[in-house]
Every structure is written in C-alpha cells, then in structure tokens.
Amino acid sequence: MANSPPFDLRKPVDFAIIGSGSAGGILAKELSTAGFEVVVFEQGPYRKTSDFGHDELSTVFRHELNGDIGAQTFRHNENETAVAQPQPPAEYAQTVGGSSAHFTANFWRFREVDFRERSLLGPISGTNFSDWPISYEELEPYYTKVDWEIGVSGAPGPNDAPRSKPFPMPPMPVKSSGVLLERGANKLGLTAQPEPHAILTQPYNGRPACIKCGYCMWFGCEVGAKSSTLAAMIPLAEASGNCEIRAESAVFRIETDKRGRASEVLYYDAAGNEKAQKTRAVIVCANGAETPRLLLMSASERQPDGLANSSGFVGRNLMLNAHVAVNAVFEEPLNDYKGVQVTRIVHDFYECDESRGFYGGGGIDARPLWSTTPILHSMLGMPPDVPTWGAAWKNEIAHNFTRQMSIVGSTTSLAQDSNNITLDPVATDHWGRPGLRMTYMDHDDDIAMGRFLEQRAMELAEAAGSVKFWPFENLPTTGGPHLLGTCRMGEDPATSVVDRDHRSHDIPNLFICDGSSFVTSGRGQPTMTIMALAFRAADKIKAAAAAGTI
Amino acid sequence: MSGASIAAIAQSACTARDRPVSFLSLSPADAADIEAIAARIIPTTDTPGASEAGVVHFFDRAFAKEMKERLNEVLEGLAGLNAAIDDNGRFAGLSPDAQDARLREIETSDFFGLVREMTIFGFFAMSEYGGNKDHVGWELVGFQGHNGGWEYPFGYYDAEAEGGGNDGE
Numbered sequence: 229m230a231n232s233p234p235f236d237l238r239k240p241v242d243f244a245i246i247g248s249g250s251a252g253g254i255l256a257k258e259l260s261t262a263g264f265e266v267v268v269f270e271q272g273p274y275r276k277t278s279d280f281g282h283d284e285l286s287t288v289f290r291h292e293l294n295g296d297i298g299a300q301t302f303r304h305n306e307n308e309t310a311v312a313q314p315q316p317p318a319e320y321a322q323t324v325g326g327s328s329a330h331f332t333a334n335f336w337r338f339r340e341v342d343f344r345e346r347s348l349l350g351p352i353s354g355t356n357f358s359d360w361p362i363s364y365e366e367l368e369p370y371y372t373k374v375d376w377e378i379g380v381s382g383a384p385g386p387n388d389a390p391r392s393k394p395f396p397m398p399p400m401p402v403k404s405s406g407v408l409l410e411r412g413a414n415k416l417g418l419t420a421q422p423e424p425h426a427i428l429t430q431p432y433n434g435r436p437a438c439i440k441c442g443y444c445m446w447f448g449c450e451v452g453a454k455s456s457t458l459a460a461m462i463p464l465a466e467a468s469g470n471c472e473i474r475a476e477s478a479v480f481r482i483e484t485d486k487r488g489r490a491s492e493v494l495y496y497d498a499a500g501n502e503k504a505q506k507t508r509a510v511i512v513c514a515n516g517a518e519t520p521r522l523l524l525m526s527a528s529e530r531q532p533d534g535l536a537n538s539s540g541f542v543g544r545n546l547m548l549n550a551h552v553a554v555n556a557v558f559e560e561p562l563n564d565y566k567g568v569q570v571t572r573i574v575h576d577f578y579e580c581d582e583s584r585g586f587y588g589g590g591g592i593d594a595r596p597l598w599s600t601t602p603i604l605h606s607m608l609g610m611p612p613d614v615p616t617w618g619a620a621w622k623n624e625i626a627h628n629f630t631r632q633m634s635i636v637g638s639t640t641s642l643a644q645d646s647n648n649i650t651l652d653p654v655a656t657d658h659w660g661r662p663g664l665r666m667t668y669m670d671h672d673d674d675i676a677m678g679r680f681l682e683q684r685a686m687e688l689a690e691a692a693g694s695v696k697f698w699p700f701e702n703l704p705t706t707g708g709p710h711l712l713g714t715c716r717m718g719e720d721p722a723t724s725v726v727d728r729d730h731r732s733h734d735i736p737n738l739f740i741c742d743g744s745s746f747v748t749s750g751r752g753q754p755t756m757t758i759m760a761l762a763f764r765a766a767d768k769i770k771a772a773a774a775a776g777t778i
Numbered sequence: 779m780s781g782a783s784i785a786a787i788a789q790s791a792c793t794a795r796d797r798p799v800s801f802l803s804l805s806p807a808d809a810a811d812i813e814a815i816a817a818r819i820i821p822t823t824d825t826p827g828a829s830e831a832g833v834v835h836f837f838d839r840a841f842a843k844e845m846k847e848r849l850n851e852v853l854e855g856l857a858g859l860n861a862a863i864d865d866n867g868r869f870a871g872l873s874p875d876a877q878d879a880r881l882r883e884i885e886t887s888d889f890f891g892l893v894r895e896m897t898i899f900g901f902f903a904m905s906e907y908g909g910n911k912d913h914v915g916w917e918l919v920g921f922q923g924h925n926g927g928w929e930y931p932f933g934y935y936d937a938e939a940e941g942g943g944n945d946g947e
Contacts, residue, residue, distance in 0.1 A: 282904075282924045283903075283904055284902070284903065284904075285899055285903040285904065285907060289899070290844070401930055401936075402936060402939065403932055403933070403936050404931075404932060404933035404934065404935035404936045406936075407935040407936050407938070407939045408935055438927075439926060439927030440927045440928045440929070440930075441924070441926060441927045441928070442928070558935070560933070560934035560935065561920065561933050561934055562932070562933040562934070562935060563920075563922075563932040563933040564932065564933065565921065566928040566932040567928065567930075567932060601902075601921075602902040602915060602916060602919050602921050603898055603899060603902045603903065605919070606898045606901075606902065607895070607898060616885070616894070617818070617819040617820075617881075617885070617894055618818065618819070618821065618878070619821050619823050622820050622821065622823065622825075622827065622918075623823075625918075625919060626825065626918050626919050626920075629919035629920055629921060630919070630920040630921075630933070
C-alpha cells in the first residue's frame, strides 16, 4: 500500500466509514485486512478497555458515554413539539466501538420467520410491514462468522433457527434470576433456555474471559471480555496498517460531485475545525438514528430531500422494540447485581399467534435490571405502594436490593411512516448541527404484545415463588437503544433506501449498513443481526470493488 | 509509601471532611438545611442514614463542580422552604416531625425532586463524589462494592440449584 495512516485529507482513501460501532467496526476490519485504505469517523473519544470503570453516577445518570443528549428531542406524533428529555431518546454510545462498547450483550439470532413474516401473515393496514430481500439461510453463514470472529458464548435452544456450527464456547453459568425464571417456566409448561452473550466465558483470541463484575448494561467492559468491536475488531483493523480510527470527528455532511457520486466527508475535528476527507466510497454505519440524520443533513440542490432519499424512506419506519418489565422480590438473596444481566430466556411466545388477536411476538428474560446498582434500585425499583422517602422507603430499599429481579419482555415493532427520525427545526448540538428529532408511538399491536408479555411475566413471577411483584410502567415507548429500520433494505427503489447488498439505490458508491437496514424489528435483541449484516455487506462490497462496479 | 501512611492520610482526609473549615459552595446555614432534608429522606434508624453517609458533602461538591448551574435553584428552594417557618427559624431547627410535615407540603415540587435525587446520589455514588462515607450506603443494601469480579454462586437460588447438580451447562 502506498499510503498509510494517518491518511492525507486531499488524497482519496478507498472507504470512509462513518461510525465505529457494531457495523462500522466490522466493516473496518474486513475491508482494511483485505488491503483497502479505510478511515473510520467516530464522533466520540477513543476510550480504551482500561478506561472503563464502575461509576454508576457518571455512566448511568450523567450519560458520560452518550454524548450531547440535549441535542435530541422527542414527541409522540407530528402535532406535538418535540422537546429534550432527561434520558436520551436515541440511546447510543459516542465512543470508539459505539454502542457495542456499552450494550448488555444479549445476543439472539433472528429466526427464519423474522425475514418473511409479511408473506406468512399478509399485509397489516397502515404499516410498511414487509419481507426482507434476504433470508435467514442467506445470512446464516454470517451469524456463524460473528459467533467465531467476535466470540459468542451460548448453547442452542429448542426452537432456535438452524446453525451451521456450534457456539465457540459454553454459556454463562446460571444466576439466581435464571434459576427462578426456569422454575416458573417449568411450572407453567414453558421452556427456559440459556441466554447467548457477546461475552466470553473462556479466553479467546487473546482476550480474557468475563470476570463477572456485573457492569455490562450501559458500561464498557474493563477487561475486554465483552465482544464489542472495540475489543474484537478494531485492534485487527489497526494492525492491518490500512485503517485509521479518526475519533472525536463529527461528520456533518457527505458531499457529492457533479456526477452525483459521494466524494468527500465533511467533519468537525476535536478542536471544532471543519475538515474534509476525500474518498472513493462512503459507508454509513452511524446507527438507525444518526445515519438518517446525516443523510438528511447532506441535502443539496441535486438531492433536496437528503442524500439517497429519492424514496422518501430515509428516517422513516423507526422501530424501537417495546419493552415491559415486572419487578419481583423473593424471600432469599439473589445478589443478581453480580455477573451478566441475563442467564435464562423464554422464547415460547416468539412466533406470532393470530389467535391472540394482534400481530406480534417477543421474548422474555430475567435480570437484575433496576436492581443492578443501588441508585437505579432506589430511583426505579421500588413498588408503587411504598412512600417515596422516609424510613419505610429506606427499609424497602435495604431489604429488596439483593432480593429483587425483573422479568423483562421485549416485542416486535411494526414499521410505520409516522415513527421517524427528522432534523429538529430548533435544537442544535454543540457542533452546530441540527438536532436529532425522534417521533414515535408504538402501534396498537406492539402495545398489545407488550401487555400480553407483561401478563406472562406476572404469571412467571408468581410461579417462580415471588413474595411480591408488580409491573413497571414503560409504555408507550419514548426511546431506546434499538434504532432500527430508518434506511431499510429492499428490492424496490421506491420503497427502500438500500438494495439487498446495502448499496444506496441512488448513489452507487454510497453504502449504508447498521440497524437502519432492518426491514422488521425482530423480537428485541438486534445487535447480533447488525453484526451479521456487516460481515455480509463487507463480502458484497469487496466483490463489487473487485469487479470494478463501485 | 507504606500501607500505614496511606491509612493515616486517608484518615486525615476523612477528618477534614467530618469538620470542614468551610464548604466549597454552601453557606453553613444552607448546608445545615440540606443536611436536615437529606436526613428526613434517608433517616437514621437502627441503621445509618444520609447524615452518617455525609450526603451534604456530595451536594456541596456537586454545586462547586458538575452541578454549579443548579445551585441557585436549590438556594431559592431553601428560601421558599424557610419562608413558611415562624420567627425567622430555619428548617434545620425544626423537630423531625415538623420537618416531615413541612416536606410533605412540598414533596411534589421540582425542588424536592432534585434534593431527593441528589440525596440518593450522595448516599450511593462512589465516595469520590463526597458522600457514601465508608460505603455506608452500599452496606445498608447489601451491595458488596467493587472487588473486580465475583465467583459463583452469587445468591441463594443458584447455590441451591448448584447443590442439586444443575450448574446451568
């Protein structure tokens, strides 16, 4: 290679990848190790594994990893004025590795049904419910690649989709929450199965096994046992000598040339100065909220509605997966704050059952959730019949912290035009870019599915022997970490943004790969599928480059 | 540096925190009111409460640093709280029962919400933030702190299951 990092801004690199998370980190590794010059833009800082700790206040309540949350606004429908929220509506991490650095690492594959449910069930009026242009069978080799390349622990469940290779390592040992969920499931005739994790249970590829510290959800892993792209992919990309991770670089525009091809990435560097990197191709992997925001910010005379948006589908069809939780207290201590969140899941309600009277499916798990850390427990984990301060409240906190868990349900979300990401007309971030406006209201069927799972969770809590349990009100959805569907893939350029190989229908050298590519939402754990799509997209992009068609 | 000298420095730091010459951001009277409110939110019972955790030092430090811009809001809240007290008295001088009664009147206010939230933070956040002295907050709830990692079994039910030969594999 003639050039090596750091790359010259004026000499076009082969690929500018925007975002270093689940998709961007994998594409960076795949393309750089194949010999392409790659610059990865990450708006957050380059935190290393050793920079992560256990500070609940800064991480959970001061959103240290979430960046500039004041620039995000939320509303339920277009008649409302969107306003900033105490919790970021689009809950993603601004750090190298993106949200794969701070996610809980629950790691389900999708099943065959997730890709072709529209054909099986027929249309649902008022929605953009569609099949994917690819099948489970087509993606399966890439799910397996994720298992073996980033390191996934688990054991197959009775209803899982077929896999071509076993898990590379065994699942996490069961915690008290898992034992109790299994106890309840057995009594009700349901099946509890081990939870797969993007977390190592054995040393793997030079990385250590999980030390069971309990700081997975929202925290970065301090030993690199969590299979983030920061731990598993980016070191390989950098070692190739072809990849530059350009952190603290906030992209505000993708420029196109006279031929309508992507030619340049404009960004603010760490000092806030405008910079421009010339490139032969762009891959946007900024997540299902930031990807459409950037494309909308890149509007030009040639592309007045935003880049790659001739369909009008950029930003539309946002799917967040609705979540419900039932908090449950038991007689003896669980100490569930130790170790990973989830060790057992119930997938008996995964498939849609039309006899329920609504569309949807979901998964159930048991985890400490609001009893993961003491502040969360005090703020969100208390039952509604207890005062909110004083001696009685104090006693409840003290008694329940080690004895409490939550049974959590996560659901499908239907794709709708009215759920979307747009540019906020007023709010701006500290770089001066237009704010990220989320408009979202769960479909009635999503809510119905959530309530259905809440009822099942109540039954499971009782069957598990809980001495006190109550639902935690979490509907309608007001944001979340699963940012899906906003630049969907499809065969028809009129109703999708990218083709089956993640290439923009409008711009031949612009690719988009992240949660925005999803056509349906799955049942609540999307990251495995984002990573599998990224490995597949890398193969397709390498083939296109070899054929000279980019 | 020897373990003993580290302990001595740590001890003197704690002593300094116990008897601050002056607060970083709060006047002694405002600090006394905040300490009194926090002590009604998490009272001292047969177990330690907000006072023993030094929660007021969390407030003081936060208003000097990350939460500087919220100080006025809290001072105004305190002024409002005290305005309703007879004879120029202050909240800190009321009996615990009278304090509870006064707080019940304002418990839905933004001011009380903020003070309650900060009391929880000060009781449970890492001691570096000024409160949770000697980890009394963590000890109260049975959180064993940050020891790096943990070993199985974690709790009663996984130990019981392990005894029954089900190790989750």
